[in-house]
Amino acid sequence: MIEVVSQSRCVSCNQCVSVCPTNVFDKGEDGIPIIARQDDCQTCFMCELYCPVDALYVSPDSEGVMGVTEEELEQQGLLGGYREKVGWGRGRVPVAKHDYMYQLSVRSGF
Amino acid sequence: MAIQAAARGQLSLETDVLVIGGGPAGTWAAISAAAKGAKVILVDKGYCGSSGATAPSGTGVWYVDPEREKREEAKASRYAMGGQLAEHEWMNRVLDRTYENMNKLGNLGYPFPVDPSGQPHKRGLQGPEYMKLMRKLVQKSGVKILDHSPVLELLADDYGVGGAAGVNTQTGDAWSIRAGAVVIATGGCAFLSRALGCNVLTGDGYLFAAEAGADLSGMEFSNAYAICPTFSSVTKTAYYSYASFYYEDGTVVEGAGSKRGRSVIARNLLAGRQVYAKLDQAPEDLKPLLRVAQTNFFLPFDRRGIDPFRDLFPVTLRLEGTVRGTGGIRIVDETCATKVPGLYAAGDAATRELICGGFTGGGSHNSAWAMSSGSFAGEGAAEYVLKLGDSAKSRSVRGLSSQSLTNTSADGGASQARTQEYVQAVQDEVKPYDRNLFRTEQGLSDSIGRLDGLWKAQRENTVSVSAEGVKAREAAAMTATARWMYHSALARKETRGMHKREDFPTIDGGQRHRLISGGLDQVWVSTERVADEVAPQERQPVKESVTA
Numbered sequence: 001m002i003e004v005v006s007q008s009r010c011v012s013c014n015q016c017v018s019v020c021p022t023n024v025f026d027k028g029e030d031g032i033p034i035i036a037r038q039d040d041c042q043t044c045f046m047c048e049l050y051c052p053v054d055a056l057y058v059s060p061d062s063e064g065v066m067g068v069t070e071e072e073l074e075q076q077g078l079l080g081g082y083r084e085k086v087g088w089g090r091g092r093v094p095v096a097k098h099d100y101m102y103q104l105s106v107r108s109g110f
Numbered sequence: 111m112a113i114q115a116a117a118r119g120q121l122s123l124e125t126d127v128l129v130i131g132g133g134p135a136g137t138w139a140a141i142s143a144a145a146k147g148a149k150v151i152l153v154d155k156g157y158c159g160s161s162g163a164t165a166p167s168g169t170g171v172w173y174v175d176p177e178r179e180k181r182e183e184a185k186a187s188r189y190a191m192g193g194q195l196a197e198h199e200w201m202n203r204v205l206d207r208t209y210e211n212m213n214k215l216g217n218l219g220y221p222f223p224v225d226p227s228g229q230p231h232k233r234g235l236q237g238p239e240y241m242k243l244m245r246k247l248v249q250k251s252g253v254k255i256l257d258h259s260p261v262l263e264l265l266a267d268d269y270g271v272g273g274a275a276g277v278n279t280q281t282g283d284a285w286s287i288r289a290g291a292v293v294i295a296t297g298g299c300a301f302l303s304r305a306l307g308c309n310v311l312t313g314d315g316y317l318f319a320a321e322a323g324a325d326l327s328g329m330e331f332s333n334a335y336a337i338c339p340t341f342s343s344v345t346k347t348a349y350y351s352y353a354s355f356y357y358e359d360g361t362v363v364e365g366a367g368s369k370r371g372r373s374v375i376a377r378n379l380l381a382g383r384q385v386y387a388k389l390d391q392a393p394e395d396l397k398p399l400l401r402v403a404q405t406n407f408f409l410p411f412d413r414r415g416i417d418p419f420r421d422l423f424p425v426t427l428r429l430e431g432t433v434r435g436t437g438g439i440r441i442v443d444e445t446c447a448t449k450v451p452g453l454y455a456a457g458d459a460a461t462r463e464l465i466c467g468g469f470t471g472g473g474s475h476n477s478a479w480a481m482s483s484g485s486f487a488g489e490g491a492a493e494y495v496l497k498l499g500d501s502a503k504s505r506s507v508r509g510l511s512s513q514s515l516t517n518t519s520a521d522g523g524a525s526q527a528r529t530q531e532y533v534q535a536v537q538d539e540v541k542p543y544d545r546n547l548f549r550t551e552q553g554l555s556d557s558i559g560r561l562d563g564l565w566k567a568q569r570e571n572t573v574s575v576s577a578e579g580v581k582a583r584e585a586a587a588m589t590a591t592a593r594w595m596y597h598s599a600l601a602r603k604e605t606r607g608m609h610k611r612e613d614f615p616t617i618d619g620g621q622r623h624r625l626i627s628g629g630l631d632q633v634w635v636s637t638e639r640v641a642d643e644v645a646p647q648e649r650q651p652v653k654e655s656v657t658a
Contacts, residue, residue: 021156042309043343060410062343
């Protein structure tokens, strides 16, 4: 479930409010989105992917809150990991183009 | 029952074609209708581009070169698994259209990988990339998109469907759209099981279609379960072909597997024995490829510090219902029309039996069906409207909801708690493996009794035009879906495709027909002949692209 909106990283673009398919966020008074309906989070990671500054963290547990903190995530370098893998962001190449996609398709059929 | 649409629409719009749902099927429908010259509005319950089962996933695509032999092989590969209920004409049409659409995607900027000769390799799509591009293409074709705008009911007059009404869940404003034709592309129903991307897929379109008088087909093929770590939403079953399954003490679970051995996993879980997996069958040189190709498969593991190639992790089977199951709204012709004039269905919302029969591994056929049926439905709807001409404008339409809708605000906590109880009650009937995966006459009949009661209770409730009301309608849709599923499952007294009857464990040649169902207060089931044709030669299937 979505657990962290980093106050220090967030640029108040509210992209996450728009793209969340289950409408988990509300716009905050100060411009920083609020996790308003955490129970509705379906752990699809889309908000994290669309966040241009890697301010969001969706923890992998889809059934409950793990209680991670921003400091821990910074230390472990976990913020923005998914976006990097997908290859979104300036200067990155979309993973869709990756040569391994072709190689795996030929070898395994998927 | 429903109140007059005109009385409450704070936002009132008119269009030629209204598309409900912004996943692959809905976006292709919108583009295809616009290409025919129709004015189009697309409404999505969430956000067109991130909503639904495809956006967060990678998916294989049934993209087959048009050479005769390759096509025949492709058609034969799942024909028997599907219980011989697919139809060759439909498979041909879908293979043709998928080939065409995938080539279009390449030309429009989808970043396909290239083969050694530099040619784009079009056997799969990355969901985030694909759906971001589809949103852009929809906008470019002049279609108006309304995000966070779930439908609450269809609108119709005596001549057929003529629009829909709903609410914007972010602003709270009601909306009403009059349209010459409506395409339902709302996806399947996974009963809020938290399967990846599936919590927006609650069978809403089935309910809307049935309220308009349309039929469903193949609802017995609705018990797909995906292997998934117990702690995660990532239902990517394909990779488990490289898994071994173990008990806690490290002994092997005999017969457990990702394809035919899923029942063994289910029976162990039913008996209270946790099953663990490890991807220890993956060859060393394949591991980096696997890591890159499914971007989110490893995410939950990496974030928990688990190496799934080396460490045991507990697994469960998560219900995917008709998202991976094949049942859905019955379509009556090649334009994906339903039997109700002006109403079309596409993608998982429509029955996929026509190309898959009663079983589908995943991605490949499903993504092909979504993009093809979306195109067929969009074009069909546009042609229908253009033929209607100006007569569409003078229609007086009314709401079709079987529950009364009201503009007065909900009673807050009480109705919210009630909706949660209904959802829980439906899940208690459809999630358990000994009810839905392993079906018996007794179990199905018992469930039907309770589901009928649940339907009756909800039918009498008034639903507010609000975000809360949307959840109440979802609960009603899931209840109705479960009833069509189990009535159909009761009527199919054999085991065919994914439908397994413990009391009728084999396939019965006398039941090679479709089961059509429908009705709200009274559910009915009837049989329909499958287009008779010579079964294609069964071949050793090439390595299946059971995706993802």
